[in-house]
Amino acid sequence: MFTRRQALLGAAAAGVMVAALPSMASAAPVSEAEIAALPRQKVTLVAPPFVHAHEQVATTGPKVVEFVMTIEEKPIVIDDEGTVLQGMTFDGSIPGPMMVVHEGDYVELTLVNPASNSMPHNIDFHAATGALGGGALTLINPGEQVKLRFKATRSGTFVYHCAPEGPMIPWHVVSGMAGTIMVLPREGLKNEKGEPVGYDKVYYIGENEFYIPRDEDGNFKSYESHGDSYADTLEVMKSLTPTHVVFNGAKGALTGENAMTAKVGETVLIVHSQANRDTRPHLIGGHGDYVWEEGKFANPPAKDLETWFIRGGSAGAALYTFLQPGVYAYVNHNLIEAVELGATAHFLVEGEWNDDLMKQVEAPGPIPVN
Numbered sequence: 001m002f003t004r005r006q007a008l009l010g011a012a013a014a015g016v017m018v019a020a021l022p023s024m025a026s027a028a029p030v031s032e033a034e035i036a037a038l039p040r041q042k043v044t045l046v047a048p049p050f051v052h053a054h055e056q057v058a059t060t061g062p063k064v065v066e067f068v069m070t071i072e073e074k075p076i077v078i079d080d081e082g083t084v085l086q087g088m089t090f091d092g093s094i095p096g097p098m099m100v101v102h103e104g105d106y107v108e109l110t111l112v113n114p115a116s117n118s119m120p121h122n123i124d125f126h127a128a129t130g131a132l133g134g135g136a137l138t139l140i141n142p143g144e145q146v147k148l149r150f151k152a153t154r155s156g157t158f159v160y161h162c163a164p165e166g167p168m169i170p171w172h173v174v175s176g177m178a179g180t181i182m183v184l185p186r187e188g189l190k191n192e193k194g195e196p197v198g199y200d201k202v203y204y205i206g207e208n209e210f211y212i213p214r215d216e217d218g219n220f221k222s223y224e225s226h227g228d229s230y231a232d233t234l235e236v237m238k239s240l241t242p243t244h245v246v247f248n249g250a251k252g253a254l255t256g257e258n259a260m261t262a263k264v265g266e267t268v269l270i271v272h273s274q275a276n277r278d279t280r281p282h283l284i285g286g287h288g289d290y291v292w293e294e295g296k297f298a299n300p301p302a303k304d305l306e307t308w309f310i311r312g313g314s315a316g317a318a319l320y321t322f323l324q325p326g327v328y329a330y331v332n333h334n335l336i337e338a339v340e341l342g343a344t345a346h347f348l349v350e351g352e353w354n355d356d357l358m359k360q361v362e363a364p365g366p367i368p369v370n
């Protein structure tokens with residue numbers, strides 16, 4: 001049987017054939033002894049939309065950054081009606097936590113698949129080079145763990161996701177197994193003129209679409225286990241019509257009391273990933289001052305965007321300085337997906353209103369009769 005995995009390997013081999021020209025990312029290999037001599041840093045990951053503390057401008061040379069992620073298969077409630085997803089997660093959250101390193105650092109991930117899980121899993125880092133992004137070296141059964149090291153040779157925001165085999169690949173991804181790594185340039189972010197730009201806060205928004213099967217009456221079905229849900233879920237997946245499109249794993253995960261916060265004058269970096277499907281983030285009443293739509297910091301950012309495009313299988317980054325207080329909705333500007341399917345988040349921004357930028361000159365009232 002010719003599997004999807006073999007097809008992916010075939011495509012990878014073809015890529016090797018045409019990639020004979022040296023690129024910026026290729027350099028003389030560093031010896032194992034030299035890598036062993038590098039400083040090491042252990043980072044504890046935090047659940048999105050938050051991001052672990054990190055330097056924007058690297059104050060030291062390259063290092064080995066150690067992360068641990070534990071895979072958790074678990075049912076997750078994804079809306080107010082109590083609809084249950086047979087979720088699969090990196091470290092318990094959808095999306096998986098965001099990792100931050102600098103270009104030239106080594107990422108050393110210990111991936112743990114506890115015996116309480118039921119399936120093999122792995123991780124494909126779009127930021128990594130070779131072996132299916134590490135997917136071919138990290139496939140682990142329940143009760144196993146693996147340690148992968150890769151060099152972060154390209155700066156930018158990159159998706160990582162589980163990619164076991166065949167139809168398991170999209171199933172695991174749309175069950176929640178995706179996240180992002182941000183590889184910052186050592187000198188930090190730059191605008192289109194090459195001038196340094198920074199952020200006061202960073203939020204990571206992972207968008208996911210879910211495909212929950214329905215019963216004959218149109219109600220969402222629940223299942224005893226991942227295995228029980230598989231066949232029905234695959235049928236809904238093949239319709240390419242999601243039942244939910246959400247930020248951070250559930251409808252309302254980032255609205256109301258869970259709103260992200262900022263102050264007028266603060267610059268916020270918003271990293272947005274979608275591992276499987278295109279999306280188009282928009283901050284209602286705000287803008288993207290600088291947007292790396294494709295998420296790759298070696299390219300100059302676009303300026304003053306109203307809406308930006310995140311290709312399925314990628315993560316982008318938008319930098320914005322809030323200028324007015326209030327509640328901002330941050331949406332997927334397919335407004336059906338935003339309002340009906342769940343792809344809405346909120347920013348709650350405190351500060352002084354600026355009448356110069358906007359003022360209600362006359363309150364709503366009856367149309368005058370002359």
Ligand SMILES: [Cu+2]
Nearest residue numbers: 121162172177
């Ligand atoms: Cu998986």
